Amino acid sequence: MNTFRLTTLSLFLGVAILALYVNDAFSEEYGFDISEVEKKPYHLGGYIEFRPVLFGLDRDAALYKLKFYNRDEGEIIGEYNGKFQVDGSLEKGIGRLFVRINSDYRNSYQGDSFLTTFYEGYLSLKPSSSFSLAMGKRSLRWGKGYAWNPAAFLDRPKDPEDPELSQEGFIVASADYIKSFSGPLQTLSLTPVLLPVYDGLNDDFGKLHHINVGGKLYLLLYDTDLDFIFLTGGSKTTSWGFDVSRNITTNFEMHGEFAFLSGFQKRYLAPDGRILAREFDATSWLAGIRYLTEQDTTCIVEYYRNGVGFSGGETRDYFAFVNGAYDTYRATGDDDQLRKAAGLAEVGYGRMNPMRDYLYARVSQKEPFDILYLTPAITAIVNLNDGSFSLSPELFYTGITNWELRLKGTLLEEGSLTEFGEKQNDFRVELRVRYYF
């Protein structure tokens, strides 16, 4: 009898403890205390990143010859990259101070390098919800294109292979005025910007000793985003443009950009090796869509017309010049022509997507096979002028809180005297591990 009572009591206690545990687990599962989200006047956050990369070199490519003409690093080289990016802000009343610092570490065949850059650092004042002022280093990121932004006259060009990376800004003074309406025009905002260019102050923006004036007028009109953008002042050619974006249905968005550059000066290489300059009015534009299928596949497609880009003939001339310079070096040991070609690479031929017509296509599948937070994707960038392309499959996983993992490969088409065919690599594989804090 006592044994029975003890057993019953034990069972009862066991069930009670289990019930308490279950109840605690339930409370834990659904617990949310408002004190968890109390706002502090300061913020410190950012991420730390480790990114090893493996390059498969194309030893016949022009840009390989340009870079490796006097050294042999084998067919495959490795590189270790580290990044530390920290954001900090301090708020008091209507004022806010924001700083973003980026540090890059690289260990490659060239040795170790370490570079710390102030990406952004500015003071903003917001006396009301419709008016604000900001002064300091800012990245404005104008334009609606995903891979390219021809109308972002006040930004550095972004990398279409990684368009979401944060960028270093310029030192500017700017204001925002916002007005809302009822009716077809729902929002109007005006953003004037001053960008001075002097020695030590935005000296990589353009010609020195100018105060440039830019601005953006934004309208939300008939459910369509419209931006009218301009830049003038002398450091760069006077430019104006606009962009547009609209949701057509619940799963279909369209966007576009247009830019007009007055009196753009282009330097290019003539077939005889002379460097020539030509001035002309250029128009660049972009048209794109973002489409989500019923299977949660997202497709982004953009066509980009780069009005200041090189023609197929100009690019072929450049690559032929590099090949000739390399042959001269092999025969005589004289690398003057190669150095000249390297200088030209910096001013145009070596920059990202230097030619005229491009197609960008990215297909990503959200959470295939019910694997939450996994997104496989494949991205193609096609040079429509010479038919060369890059193809980048990737796996992106965000299932662990505050961690991001991305495994990405890039294959380059190997055509002779074409943009992607003459790049220094045949392929590239990289793993990016990021931890946010």
Add this chain to the structure above:
Amino acid sequence: MLKTLVLLTVLFLPLPVHALDGTQLLKQVDRNLNPESYESYRKLINIEPDGRKKEYTLFTVKKGVDKIASLFIAPASEKGRSTLRLGENMWLYIPNVGKPVRITSLQSVVGGIFNNADILQLDYASEYNVEKVEETDREYLLHLKAKTRTVAYDRLKFCADKARKLPTRIECLTETGMLIKTIYFKKIKEFGGGIVRPAVVETDSPLYKGYKSVMIFAGIKKRTLKDEIFTLTFMPNFDSLR
């Protein structure tokens, strides 16, 4: 003539009255669920079949029938992201990217079963017409049809508690009647300022068997907000509203 008029009145009067009642009822449920303009804190939890969870904390402001914005406060990887909805227009701002981009209502900025339209939910009456109202002892069942093709779900079967006039369960259906997800409203709580509403909103989906997403509200209060807050230009500054 008089008889004809009376007959026509008897024949046609009940239809509009019935439709109006349904619409009024839906508006009442909307108002009981949220004040017309408010701020709130909520946590979104995605739960996988093996019990693993991922949590997001959001600060949300809403004004009128068609303006709502949310700011991610946690985790660190999402902090500073914000979303804005003006009617059927939606944008996402990512601090690293530095500019708002348009998103669509069927996408999900958090993964899991909640899509953007669920996270940035406007008043139901602003997006749906009431086609039919049925009654049981304890509940109303409203059959809702989307006003336009830009609304995330074409049809809703909307169950509301009769006494409290608050939603208890919503089945989200495609145009062909296929069930996309079911949303459950649980744990009625007093939030202060006369706001009494479910503190927990759960959802599951036959398309994601074994998965569950939960939204928990910790604070909702009425707040007067300017229209200029609900603009693209203001998106990077949403944190200043807290």
